[in-house]
Amino acid sequence: MRHVRVKRTNVAHRLPPRKASTWNGNQLHSRTTKLYENQTHYLIAILASQFLNKFLFCVTLKGKKQEVFNMMPLRMNVQSTAWNENKLILLVQSEISKELSQWKDSERMLVDSEGLAFIYVLEREEGFIYISIDNDHWNELKNGLQKNADFVIQNEKGEELELTAFSREMEFLTENIQGNANYGQQMENEVIKVFGTEEEAQ
Structure with a gap:
């Protein structure tokens, strides 16, 4: 062969x-x-x-x-909240917050899924300021939304800046996060627990 x-x-x-x-x-x-x-x-x-x-x-x-x-961006955490009639005050304390009178409202919010926080964006000449509101304060935010309250940020000197788009942005974000896995399961669960309907919370 x-x-x-x-x-x-x-x-x-x-x-x-x-x-x-x-x-x-x-x-x-x-x-x-x-x-x-x-x-x-x-x-x-x-x-x-x-x-x-x-x-x-x-x-x-x-x-x-x-x-x-x-x-x-410079990030600042809300230390506490307080009520003044129909106004919910978000208190921040730091050296940079003393310049609050020079800040401007950017009228938009972000989400920090890992930190379980909503972030309101402000502007200053040097850049952006992120006002972080973690889940310890969410129940007060919900009360403010239900009462159609005004939301303001206040520094230790008593100066205030109204967050004009707070209610609109919060309603959009809390509705969008529920049932949306892109924000992470833990963030979604926390939002549903605080801002969701009774059926969703259960």
């Missing part, structure tokens, strides 16, 4: 349909090397993009270079 030698690297196109080709370590090595090269290029592109974004944060305004850390 006559024997014919066939190179393994060339047998794939000779096989009938639905037949797997003989194992070829050289092909695997080639594909693995190519995949590694692609991943390396991808990581390099990501790092370059991140570096460029940080560089662009260092902008020049009126001839003064602004540092990156000055452009980052």
Whole structure:
């Protein structure tokens, strides 16, 4: 009987349909090397993009270079709440809060799912200020929403800034979070427990 030698690297196109080709370590090595090269290029592109974004944060305004850390949001936690007639006061205490008279209302809110907090966004000349309201204060927020109260932030000097979009943003967020897994199960459960209907809370 006559024997014919066939190179393994060339047998794939000779096989009938639905037949797997003989194992070829050289092909695997080639594909693995190519995949590694692609991943390396991808990581390099990501790092370059991140570096460029940080560089662009260092902008020049009126001839003064602004540092990156000055452009980052400043976060402040609500320490306590208090009522004054139909006004719910969110109290904050820090050195930076003494500049409250220079802040502006951005009329929008964010959600911190990991910290179980709602965040009201304010603006100042140096950047944004995040007013964080964790779940310890949510029952008071619910009372304020039910009473159609005004929401204000107050510093230790007694200065106040009205949060004009608070009720609108809270109603939108609490409704959107319920039944939405994108916010995380724990955040959803806490929102349902405080702001949900009796049927949902059960």
